[in-house]
Amino acid sequence: MAKINQNYLKLQGSYLFSMIARKIREYEDGHPNARILRLGIGDVTQPIAPEIIRALHQAVDEMGQKETFRGYAPDLGYPFLREEIARQDYQARGCRISPEEIFISDGAKCDCGNIQEIFGLENKIAVCDPVYPVYVDSNVMAGRTGEYDPAAGKYQGVIYMPCTAENGFVPDLPKETPDLIYLCFPNNPTGAVMTRQALQQWVDYAVRNDAVILYDAAYEAYIQDPFIPHSIYECDGAERCAIEIRSFSKTAGFTGLRLGFTVIPKELETSGERLWPLWARRHGTKYNGAAYPVQRAGAAVYTPEGRRQVAAQIAYYMENARIIREGLKSSGYEVSGGVNAPYIWMKTPDERNSWEFFDELLERANVVGTPGSGFGPHGEHYFRLSAFGNRETTQEAVERIRSL
Numbered sequence: 001m002a003k004i005n006q007n008y009l010k011l012q013g014s015y016l017f018s019m020i021a022r023k024i025r026e027y028e029d030g031h032p033n034a035r036i037l038r039l040g041i042g043d044v045t046q047p048i049a050p051e052i053i054r055a056l057h058q059a060v061d062e063m064g065q066k067e068t069f070r071g072y073a074p075d076l077g078y079p080f081l082r083e084e085i086a087r088q089d090y091q092a093r094g095c096r097i098s099p100e101e102i103f104i105s106d107g108a109k110c111d112c113g114n115i116q117e118i119f120g121l122e123n124k125i126a127v128c129d130p131v132y133p134v135y136v137d138s139n140v141m142a143g144r145t146g147e148y149d150p151a152a153g154k155y156q157g158v159i160y161m162p163c164t165a166e167n168g169f170v171p172d173l174p175k176e177t178p179d180l181i182y183l184c185f186p187n188n189p190t191g192a193v194m195t196r197q198a199l200q201q202w203v204d205y206a207v208r209n210d211a212v213i214l215y216d217a218a219y220e221a222y223i224q225d226p227f228i229p230h231s232i233y234e235c236d237g238a239e240r241c242a243i244e245i246r247s248f249s250k251t252a253g254f255t256g257l258r259l260g261f262t263v264i265p266k267e268l269e270t271s272g273e274r275l276w277p278l279w280a281r282r283h284g285t286k287y288n289g290a291a292y293p294v295q296r297a298g299a300a301v302y303t304p305e306g307r308r309q310v311a312a313q314i315a316y317y318m319e320n321a322r323i324i325r326e327g328l329k330s331s332g333y334e335v336s337g338g339v340n341a342p343y344i345w346m347k348t349p350d351e352r353n354s355w356e357f358f359d360e361l362l363e364r365a366n367v368v369g370t371p372g373s374g375f376g377p378h379g380e381h382y383f384r385l386s387a388f389g390n391r392e393t394t395q396e397a398v399e400r401i402r403s404l
């Protein structure tokens with residue numbers, strides 16, 4: 001008889017954003033005329049920039065010609081894209097990252113979920129609390145955690161690092177030493193950022209303890225402050241302890257196209273083994289590369305015109321972030337984030353439970369956000385709003401929340 005992976009039975013309910021989508025559907029079934037404003041999932045709303053669309057069309061046309069048709073993409077990505085990433089995202093910022101150290105994929109979510117496969121099950125993971133649910137759930141599925149403890153709202157065997165207003169939503173070094181440390185900055189969900197000195201402390205800690213940092217930098221394009229690092233490799237020694245994951249979704253509107261990449265420095269070793277060949281082996285076995293037209297579209301992001309157009313989109317979303325942040329602040333809400341990140345983290349009024357506040361906002365204002373407790377126990381009494389809506393939706397949603 002076929003047996004299932006029992007670890008899946010430890011998972012709590014459905015994936016956070018699927019649960020929210022279900023709640024919206026149920027509400028809409030009962031209120032067919034409701035005009036719901038969505039600031040929940042961080043999905044982009046602006047059309048892909050013209051320069052990127054031009055490259056996409058051209059690549060599609062190439063696929064229809066005998067002379068320029070392409071079959072399987074190289075497993076690790078086309079050199080034309082890996083070279084631009086290495087040069088513009090890393091070398092231009094003083095990071096010693098070469099094109100061969102970049103693995104192109106069909107998105108950061110897959111990489112965040114899959115990267116744990118190259119590590120042993122005995123590794124202890126540390127995550128921020130609150131946290132993007134994929135890090136924990138993928139480790140639960142793999143069997144690297146114990147059971148879920150409903151009283152604590154945590155999985156046993158995981159080190160949760162509280163991110164609170166007191167520590168500026170930046171975790172303190174944990175008391176118990178982890179083997180794998182997930183960090184995401186600019187942070188999803190709190191919108192907090194880490195200074196170079198703070199990040200350097202984490203790198204030094206990881207080097208000292210032979211731990212590996214899995215650094216999710218999906219939102220780096222939203223950093224406005226020139227002193228905030230965009231990459232962990234801006235810190236000394238990070239090539240010896242860190243893997244970095246990045247996305248084109250939030251940078252260039254690729255949530256529907258799918259493209260991302262992971263950086264594994266060749267010198268990164270743990271337990272005497274280099275990690276680069278393991279991830280390369282996994283790619284070779286389980287993946288056939290991101291589509292050629294999509295990789296060409298990704299390369300267009302790095303052209304002068306592509307960069308300009310993408311920067312304008314980011315500025316558009318950051319203006320939304322400002323509208324949300326200022327609008328709520330001026331009505332007395334306690335808010336943070338939204339300055340170097342597209343997420344605004346607000347305290348629920350009167351210590352309201354996050355899901356209660358979600359329901360209230362949906363029913364009374366027809367506005368959707370994301371309950372903070374969905375990201376972990378320290379997210380309770382918080383609520384996340386996304387700046388990825390269009391301007392009109394964002395302005396109206398803020399007005400509706402203010403008039404509650």
Ligand code: MLT
Nearest residue numbers: 040041042043109132188
């Ligand atoms: C979010 O809303 O947290 C993100 O859109 C989820 C994701 O990027 O997968």
